[in-house]
Amino acid sequence: MIIQSISSLSTTPGTANDVAEVLGYYTKGDDGGGSFYWSATSVVAPNGGTVISANGTGFWIKRLNGTVSVKEFGAKGDGVTDDTVFLQNAAKYVSEYKMHLFFPPASYLVGADITFNGLTAKTDYSCSISGENAVLIKKGDENTYFNMFRFEGANTRAKVAGITFDGRRxxxxxxxxxxxxxxxxxxxxxxxxxxxxxxxxxxxxxxxxxxxxxxxxxxxxxxxxxxxxxxxxxxxxxxxxxxxxxxxxxxxxxxxxxxxxxxxxxxxxxxxxxxxxxxxxxxxxxxxxxxxxxxxxxxxxxxxxxxxxxxxxxxxxxxxxxxxxxxxxxxxxxxxxxxxxxxxxxxxxxxxxxxxxxxxxxxxxxxxxxxxxxxxxxxxxxxxxxxxxxxxxxxxxxxxxxxxxxxxxxxxxxxxxxxxxxxxxxxxxxxxxxxxxxxxxxxxxxxxxxxxxxxxxxxxxxxxxxxxxxxxxxxxxxxxxxxxxxxxxxxxxxxxxxxxxxxxxxxxxxxxxxxxxxxxxxxxxxxxxxxxxxxxxxxxxxxxxxxxxxxxxxxxxxxxxxxxxxxxxxxxxxxxxxxxxxxxxxxxxxxxxxxxxxxxxxxxxxxxxxxxxxxxxxxxxxxxxxxxxxxxxxxxxxxxxxxxxxxxxxxxxxxxxxxxxxxxxxxxxxxxxxxxxxxxxxxxxxxxxxxxxxxxxxxxxxxxxxxxxxx
Known part of the structure; x- marks a missing residue:
């Protein structure tokens, strides 16, 4: 089936073997869509990106190839919308599942820590973040204490490439x-x-x-x-x-x-x-x-x-x-x-x-x-x-x-x-x-x-x-x-x-x-x-x-x-x-x-x-x-x-x-x-x-x- 957006997907129930092709997170072609399959259960909690709850009847789970885009979690990257929560959700997901996080070309407004946390229970945790003409822009008109990216955890091994960090000083x-x-x-x-x-x-x-x-x-x-x-x-x-x-x-x-x-x-x-x-x-x-x-x-x-x-x-x-x-x-x-x-x-x-x-x-x-x-x-x-x-x-x-x-x-x-x-x-x-x-x-x-x-x-x-x-x-x-x-x-x-x-x-x-x-x-x-x-x-x-x-x-x-x-x-x-x-x-x-x-x-x-x-x-x-x-x-x-x-x-x-x-x-x-x-x-x-x-x-x-x- 063809679905226009993630919000539409969240209201669409499915049955076993159903597959939904989502054209965009908000609108067609905004790089936030993808291919989802229906499941009555999910070991991953709904996160607004890779797992979408369908009115409590089941879950749409995204098919992944080891890379996930921040736009798949709802980040708009228009330099105006606060993308903090969406980026935090993406960071949490790749932290838990050792995925590669990609920032498409865009300007992302952030106002709080985007945390990547390798839990100490994991002995081989790694994550990589890359971007292409991607800019993180500090939100707000006053100086505030926060880290645009924050990595923690004794077992964390991370790589960051191709990202611009702009504090608007x-x-x-x-x-x-x-x-x-x-x-x-x-x-x-x-x-x-x-x-x-x-x-x-x-x-x-x-x-x-x-x-x-x-x-x-x-x-x-x-x-x-x-x-x-x-x-x-x-x-x-x-x-x-x-x-x-x-x-x-x-x-x-x-x-x-x-x-x-x-x-x-x-x-x-x-x-x-x-x-x-x-x-x-x-x-x-x-x-x-x-x-x-x-x-x-x-x-x-x-x-x-x-x-x-x-x-x-x-x-x-x-x-x-x-x-x-x-x-x-x-x-x-x-x-x-x-x-x-x-x-x-x-x-x-x-x-x-x-x-x-x-x-x-x-x-x-x-x-x-x-x-x-x-x-x-x-x-x-x-x-x-x-x-x-x-x-x-x-x-x-x-x-x-x-x-x-x-x-x-x-x-x-x-x-x-x-x-x-x-x-x-x-x-x-x-x-x-x-x-x-x-x-x-x-x-x-x-x-x-x-x-x-x-x-x-x-x-x-x-x-x-x-x-x-x-x-x-x-x-x-x-x-x-x-x-x-x-x-x-x-x-x-x-x-x-x-x-x-x-x-x-x-x-x-x-x-x-x-x-x-x-x-x-x-x-x-x-x-x-x-x-x-x-x-x-x-x-x-x-x-x-x-x-x-x-x-x-x-x-x-x-x-x-x-x-x-x-x-x-x-x-x-x-x-x-x-x-x-x-x-x-x-x-x-x-x-x-x-x-x-x-x-x-x-x-x-x-x-x-x-x-x-x-x-x-x-x-x-x-x-x-x-x-x-x-x-x-x-x-x-x-x-x-x-x-x-x-x-x-x-x-x-x-x-x-x-x-x-x-x-x-x-x-x-x-x-x-x-x-x-x-x-x-x-x-x-x-x-x-x-x-x-x-x-x-x-x-x-x-x-x-x-x-x-x-x-």
Whole structure:
């Protein structure tokens, strides 16, 4: 028999073997019809879609092929009619009978959760939902708490493909809740949050080819203990809070997705019911959004790859788990752009942030900054931050491009590594351009934070900042913090600093550097300096570097610092002691370097040989304790070529009763005054205050005075 609609079918009785062909749910051709057979009984309760009661006389049961359409449950999809109940009925049915649910091309208005529930009694529950040009539209003119799709149940495995979730954010009022001041600004969070897809304690979900737009809340929100979340080939735009958030302990994988305008506050909005404007001209207060992440993960394993992030308010990719959890993160081949004047975050913003992790790979990402709000907080482009309770791990930052040359904000660091205990860190092959406070900063904020090994190889750091406190590579402590790096390698890097001046030389290493083994080799410093400030116990291999303005060490310990400085082009070497200790703190050798001057306070077992020294406004080699009671012992100065400028000395030793020279040799040096005025070849401050010192076979020419106090 032929029936026009489902309502007509519900009033049509049947008999055994009757079949009804229904032309439409409401009207002919609306995709809601189908073929039904008559049954006196039904194990499935009438649901308005696949089982229709016929006036209590029996049931019309639909013939299915494993797929059911939402229009077969009565959804109109006209963008005007509220389809919530019809979609809920469809979701309930496919949840119970493992069917595929299809959304034909249409706009479906929803105002409450559409729940897919895999009951815990089922051990193999799965469902799939797909659409073709199908759009779910949030109902109503105000923000409300609800999830367009909601998946739950520990045995649920679901797939969603080809659906658009539209929250109509730009068409309704924007409500926020204010928080207490932090970082000197007023933070706020989303009020009455809408979610596109929520998953709660499920087994797995795959989201593919979905489009999330205009949502006052989160596009995807997974929480509690879901095991596997994969998001592929999907598009996120104009999401008020986070685009993809997973707070589970399992795996999150996001690939080939596009994220744009995430977490950006509108021009006008309400906070705690009061109207404000972004620039503060309405309401008088400037509000900062706390959140706005592209991908936010608290999973044991996270991978984000081949995605595009444009204008993310807080962080494009953040991976952060509870303290003590072993977390592995891969973030690779992503493109990140900041270029919007309403990017303003109440937390320090960035592009990639790994915290509390076990290991991580940040590789081959392209990150560019142009515009953020002028009153935005400082931030870091890439951050790796761990707590003190983890004892192992390996992090790699490799092949990334960071470009801030056009940025309106200069108060950022390119790469920050903070509080990383007993870790291995490899920062290799990165290209960093633009103005930064630091290109690479080691920030120790707790006691005992340390690294087993740090390797910084083949990077290009071009820091154009002219700020006085800016540098390429820095190590800093907060008050009462401490930390060490057991093996440090800086090799093959191009390091350029924009704040060079006669009074400011950018440090490469910050204060209290406790590095037992250090390799600084084959770098181009472009007239910047190496500053081993407050260096402590350790061995420094400094070899093959060019363009070094100063090599400085400001010692503060009685432990012996071993330096092996070879084959470098360095303007000035200055090795000084911070405190008036009585034990010389430096030994080793300084060999075959091109220098403009060398100055040390004191040494014990130090060789200076084979150097080409051409000073401009200083002595060639200067041994001067500067009033400190430090003796120099086993000093060997030989086979150096020294040119003396006017009014200076080739070799000067400020020996005194409190700082004598012992067991040393000065021999076979060539010292040339070039007929400059007031030049001295070798000068001892006093004729005495030295013992067992050999002074022989030096060639001293064209000087005013060859020797002062030679015997």
């Amino acid at each position: 730009d068409q309704i009022n924007s409500y926020w809740a204010g928080r207490e001041q932090q970082f000197g600004v007023w933070p706020c969070i989303i009020d009455k949050r809408t979610v596109g897809i929520a998953s709660i304690n499920i087994n797995a979900i795959n989201i593919d080819r979905c489009y999330f737009q205009n949502i006052h809340g989160r596009a995807i929100y997974d929480y509690y203990t879901s095991k596997l979340i994969t998001v592929t080939n999907s598009y996120f735009r104009n999401i008020a809070e986070n685009a993809c958030t997973s707070e589970s302990a399992g795996t999150l994988a996001v690939a080939d997705c596009h994220f744009e305008a995430i977490g950006i506050m509108p021009e006008n909005f309400f906070v705690n019911g009061t109207a404000y404007s972004f620039d503060g001209t309405v309401g008088g207060t400037k509000w900062y959004h706390i959140y706005g992440d592209g991908v936010s993960s608290r999973n044991a394993y996270t991978k984000v790859s081949d995605c595009t992030f444009i204008n993310i308010n807080r962080i494009a990719v953040v991976s952060d788990v509870a303290s003590g959890t072993k977390m592995d993160t891969i973030c690779s081949n992503n493109s990140i752009l900041h270029d919007h004047l309403r990017l303003r975050c109440a937390n320090p913003q960035g592009s990639i942030w790994l915290e509390q992790g076990y290991s991580g790979m940040i590789s081959n990402n392209s990150i560019k900054y142009i515009n953020r709000a002028v009153d935005d907080l400082p931030g870091a482009v890439i951050s790796i931050a761990q707590s003190s309770d983890a004892t192992e791990g390996r992090f790699v930052v490799d092949g990334n491009l960071i470009d801030t040359t056009l940025a309106n904000k200069t108060s950022m660091s390119a790469i920050i590594v903070a509080n990383s205990p007993n870790r291995q860190l490899f920062v290799n092959n990165n290209h960093v351009y633009g103005p930064f406070i630091f290109c690479l900063n080691f920030s120790f904020q707790i006691t005992g934070a340390s690294f087993n090994r740090v390797s910084i190889i083949n990077n290009h750091f071009d820091n154009t900042s002219t700020a006085a406190n800016s540098s390429c590579i820095n190590k800093e402590y907060l008050q009462n913090a401490s930390g060490t790096i057991e093996e440090f390698t800086l090799k093959g890097n191009f390091l350029k600093q924009g704040n060079l001046s006669d009074t400011r030389d950018p440090y490469l290493f910050g204060v209290e550097a406790t590095y037992p083994i250090n390799y600084i080799e084959d770098n181009n410093f472009n007239n910047a300096s190496i500053s081993l400030s407050y260096a402590r116990l350790g061995t420094y291999y400094i070899k093959g570097n060019i363009g070094v303005r100063f090599l400085r060490s400001l010692l503060d310990t009685t432990d012996k610092l071993v330096v092996k400085v070879m084959d470098n082009e360095i303007d000035y070497i200055q090795m000084h002691n911070q405190f008036a200790v009585s034990i010389p703190s430096m030994s080793g050798h300084i060999l075959r370097n091109k220098l403009k001057g060398l100055s040390i306070h004191a040494a014990d077992d130090l060789t200076i040989s084979g150097n080409e020294i051409s000073p401009e406004n200083t002595n060639g080699i200067n041994i001067n304790p500067l009033g400190k009671n430090i003796a120099t012992n086993k000093l060997r100065i030989y086979r150096n070529n020294i040119i003396i400028p006017a009014n200076f000395k080739g070799i000067s030793v400020n020996n005194s009763p409190s700082a004598p020279l012992t067991n040393s040799i000065i021999s076979n040096n060539t010292i040339d005054g070039e007929n400059n005025t007031a030049t001295t070849g070798v000068n001892f401050a006093t004729a005495g205050n030295r013992s067992n010192v050999v002074f022989q076979d030096n060639t001293i020419v064209r000087v005013t005075t060859a020797y002062v106090n030679p015997a």
